[in-house]
Amino acid sequence: MQSERGTAGSADSRVITPVGNFVDRDDWATEGMRCSIERALEMVGTRSAMILLRETFLGIRRFDELTQRTGLSDAIAAKRLKALVEDGLLVQRPYREPGARTRHEYVLTDRGRSVFPIMVALMTWGDGLGEGSGLVDLFHADCGEPVESVLRCAAGHEVSLSETHARQKEKS
Template identity: 60%
Template sequence: MAHTQEPTADRPVVSRIGRFADRDAFTAEGWCKLERTLELVGTRSAMILLREAFYGGRRFDELARRTGLSDAVAAKRLKQLVDDGLLRQQPYQEPGSRTRQEYVLTERGRTLFPVVVAMMSWGATLEGREGGVELVHAECGEPLTAVVRCAAGHDVGIEDAAAQTIREGRKARRS
């Protein structure tokens, strides 16, 4: 499926409210949640290692082989994912071999599942590649989709979303 509608100046995007409305009054550098997320998982190597962990991959040799990463890159990125609490190491031992470590998703790592679903859904819209993997509901076989929903349970599109500073939003909700 190709992207069919080009963005224009009159198409809505996330609105800015409160102190965030004046974007030149401050910088988001260093405290932006998207920036922090990208620091943890914003590399191709991190995401494809996490993909393999979501598919059940655990052992270093398998993870490096299935991702096509060099051993050095895979080792460095896996260490980072462990240090950041997305994966944990768990010992295992094959008969007659020394104890080794495998990599298991932590609860924190599992919370990335909706992000993976959203990225795969978006990736399916790109032209030029046929085939691939599709995530489906194991019970009924229907494809998974990611939905943006507010805490009150309303589905929210970009035209209905607003950005504000966190302190402002917390203070407004407490009032």
């Protein structure tokens, strides 16, 4: 895979290559279809959603700890957590401290855990923005090497942007 890194100001002609009926996007049959990126961003496309998910990936589950670690107001955190539960990324699990009322903690679901590669990619991208590396290093528990987000095809080949083609999906 050739390197495709650039700086913020560099222009580059390497993009995804449209093929098939994707070439003339004005002629698409899109009735009943939605962009997957738009659907995903409706669930996790806010700063508050992503930093709440970051904290749940790091094992934080309780509302007061989530607001403390994220700096979000109670109202914003409650609204976003409710949406993350409704979208199936988190579930509420009741718990009760002795002498206190029942409260809920927030636990990642399989759908929530599937966001992990996106979090790793976003963290890696953020580390490279030139403002120093982040606060956390992720590494493989078995060998100690850094965790990376790598784009591969289903056959296992690493794929760069310019090696990627796009076609319209068939309606299912």
